[in-house]
Amino acid sequence: MLAGGIGPIKWTREGTVAVEPLAHLTPFGEWSGLPCSIHTDDTPAGRKNCIKFAQGYLSEARVYTVVSADGNGAVVHAAPTTLDECYSYTGTGTYSGAAIRKSAIAASPAEFFAASAPPDLLNHRESVTVRKALSASLPRRVDTTEELQVFALRLEGHDMVVIQRAYAEIANKPGRYKLIFAIGTMGGGQFHLLHWKQNTEDEEETLLGRICLKNGREFLITAVSDPESHFFRVYGIRAGRLTLIYTGGGSSC
DSSP, X not given: OEEEEEOTTSOOOTTEEEEEEEEEEOTTSOEEOOSSSTTTTTSHHHHHHHHHHIIIIITSOEEEEEOSSTTTTOEEEEOOOOOOTTOOOOEEEEEESSOXXXXXXXXXXXXXXXXXXXXXXXXXXXXXXXXXXXXHHOTTTOSOSTTOEEEXXXXXXXXXXXXXXXXXXHXXXXXXXXXXXXXXXXXXXXXEEEEEOSOOSXXXXXXXXXXXXXXXXXXXXXXXXXXXXXXXXXXXEETTEEEEEEEEEEEEO
């Protein structure tokens, strides 16, 4: 099974998307990388695998079905894609059957997936308690609680909050804010940190979507970029704890 990431790489007109394969995923929830990714394309053998991947997979048109909440059920027709000079393979596609508002995760085949609720973006009033708790719990890591997006979500029975600050929120305010991505829980009015993105200077991490398998496994997928590369991260629950399960895809130049 191949999961296709359709992310906010660039703005596209209605009915079209930027499409990029991100990983192989089995019906049992096991993730593995593609033959060509940020981790393999910087060696002679890696570049050879990238060329094989382009000739054997990217060169053909593909059809995916959206399995995340945004645009769920939409059919995506991805055009053949070629490698660029950075061994990147972001392509284009068209979709129909449902509206994709911002970003989505698609797969082929899609019958192993169950319906999933989207992360709930809290408004300023709803997120006040989380912001205050975050500032109190992580005073040295959080410059300010301004321009933060706070999402509430449930992952395999665990209630969590995701906090992010991306380039879009600070584009007109250079140097004033850190690029933040954190996952935690709230309890007793306190914020309990589960994950913190270490590079807050020039690495942006943003939510792409949440997916659920029929076997009960659930995953949170993000897109990560810096001035020279981009890739994807997948978070899930293992042994009752939030875990970074997969890092891969993407390219660097």
